[in-house]
Amino acid sequence: xxxxxxxxxxxxxxxxxxxxxxxxxxxxxxxxxxxxxxxxxxxxxxxxxxxxxxxxxxxxxxxxxxxxxxxxxxxxxxxxxxxxxxxxxxxxxxxxxxxxxxxxxxxxxxxxxxxxxxxxxxxxxxxxxxxxxxxxxxxxxxxxxxxxxxxxxxxxxxxxxxxxxxxxxxxxxxxxxxxxxxxxxxxxxxxxxxxxxxxxxxxxxxxxxxxxxxxxxxxxxxxxxxxxxxxxxxxxxxxxxxxxxxxxxxxxxxxxxxxxxxxxxxxxxxxxxxxxxxxxxxxxxxxxxxxxxxxxxxxxxxxxxxx
Numbered sequence: 001x002x003x004x005x006x007x008x009x010x011x012x013x014x015x016x017x018x019x020x021x022x023x024x025x026x027x028x029x030x031x032x033x034x035x036x037x038x039x040x041x042x043x044x045x046x047x048x049x050x051x052x053x054x055x056x057x058x059x060x061x062x063x064x065x066x067x068x069x070x071x072x073x074x075x076x077x078x079x080x081x082x083x084x085x086x087x088x089x090x091x092x093x094x095x096x097x098x099x100x101x102x103x104x105x106x107x108x109x110x111x112x113x114x115x116x117x118x119x120x121x122x123x124x125x126x127x128x129x130x131x132x133x134x135x136x137x138x139x140x141x142x143x144x145x146x147x148x149x150x151x152x153x154x155x156x157x158x159x160x161x162x163x164x165x166x167x168x169x170x171x172x173x174x175x176x177x178x179x180x181x182x183x184x185x186x187x188x189x190x191x192x193x194x195x196x197x198x199x200x201x202x203x204x205x206x207x208x209x210x211x212x213x214x215x216x217x218x219x220x221x222x223x224x225x226x227x228x229x230x231x232x233x234x235x236x237x238x239x240x241x242x243x244x245x246x247x248x249x250x251x252x253x254x255x256x257x258x259x260x261x262x263x264x265x266x267x268x269x270x271x272x273x274x275x276x277x278x279x280x281x282x283x284x285x286x287x288x289x290x291x292x293x294x295x296x297x298x299x300x301x302x303x304x305x306x307x
Contacts (some may be wrong), residue, residue: 004254004266011147012205012254013303017041018062018074019151020295025050025076027057027084037296043067048132049137051130056084057091059152061157063134071138073131073165075124075157077148077182077295090232095119096153099218099245101188104160106167110154113163114191117184117218117247120156131161132168140165145175151295152214155183155206159250162200173199178251181207181299184217185247192248204251207266208273209299210258210280211292218245253277256302264302 004012013016020038030050032039042048048064060076066090077082078092098119103112141147146165150158165171183206187195195201255273257280266274281289291297 004268009303012179013300014041014043014066015072015074015147015149016151016181016207016295016300016303018064018072018147018149019077019181020300021048021155022060022062022076022150022154023079023083023295024267025052025060025062027052027088032062038046042072044072045069048072049134049151050132051127053126053130054095055091056088057159058084058088058095061127061131061154063131063138065138069144071140071144071146073135073146073148073158073161075154075161077150077152077154092153093232094285095123098122101245101247104187104191108163108193109167109186112190112278113194114187114189115145116160116187116191117156117245120153120160120184120186123153124157124160127157128161128164132165134174135165135169139172140175142172142175142235145177146171148176148178150180150183151299152182152293155180156186159183159186159195159204160231162204162228163195163198166198166200173203176200176203178204179207180205180251181295182212182214182293183249183297184214185249187248187250188246189248192250195250201251206249206251206255207254207256207299208277209256209292209297209302210277211284211288212295213248213281216281218247254297258298258302264298266302 016040024036044064045067048062064072075246096119100118101115102118104116148158253273255267255277
């Protein structure tokens with residue numbers, strides 16, 4: 001098992017907390033309360049800029065400046081009650097279920113960077129102008145690095161936004177770090193190769209939790225709204241997995257496990273991480289999978305363990 005440096009661990013902890021804080025971006029407000037879960041751990045020097053867009057503001061993210069001068073960009077995952085009504089939550093899930101490949105374009109480019117999942121593309125596109133404007137406000141540079149993060153849908157948005165941020169602000173890859181948790185598959189082989197060619201793959205860490213099946217979607221997992229949103233099937237029926245959609249995971253896998261003594265570990269050896277993750281999601285129950293997916297569960301708790 002490869003040991004994560006204390007510096008990286010501290011920043012990854014902050015990024016997962018930023019993903020949690022983004023959940024508190026509410027449709028009726030453009031501010032995030034300082035009492036919101038995850039807010040304090042971001043260690044911001046001033047209140048962040050919240051960006052929302054889409055029908056009923058189902059897509060959102062925040063941009064903030066840390067006390068030491070780094071920029072954090074965090075995209076919100078799929079929203080659920082009681083944050084919003086069942087109807088609005090179902091609308092967000094419906095967007096997640098739009099799986100067709102669409103071209104992903106970078107600014108001032110006519111050639112697709114690759115083909116990506118339609119729903120995540122629409123979510124990222126809807127907030128892009130506001131996110132870019134907020135980043136510009138903080139003037140990213142070699143001395144002002146940028147950290148991009150998101151949980152679940154937010155993780156997919158973070159991966160899609162990364163090459164746009166890279167191109168828009170002419171950043172060196174070394175000034176960017178992308179940390180996702182529970183991110184689903186998002187882009188095809190062309191997207192993956194271009195992402196790597198631009199030096200972003202080695203700057204991207206993806207956390208996947210023991211028993212969390214969402215990172216398998218939509219290639220190996222049907223996209224099904226959670227049981228507490230029974231009305232979603234009336235809005236849009238469950239979408240079966242589509243093995244012909246060759247969407248890939250992006251970045252280096254950090255696999256989180258927990259043993260029967262509640263000791264957490266993070267496996268970074270890629271072969272072991274992939275095998276252990278795959279073994280952990282075989283025949284897992286929906287209840288266990290739902291619990292494993294929560295950002296305030298093992299994704300955050302692992303940083304208190306021994307991994």
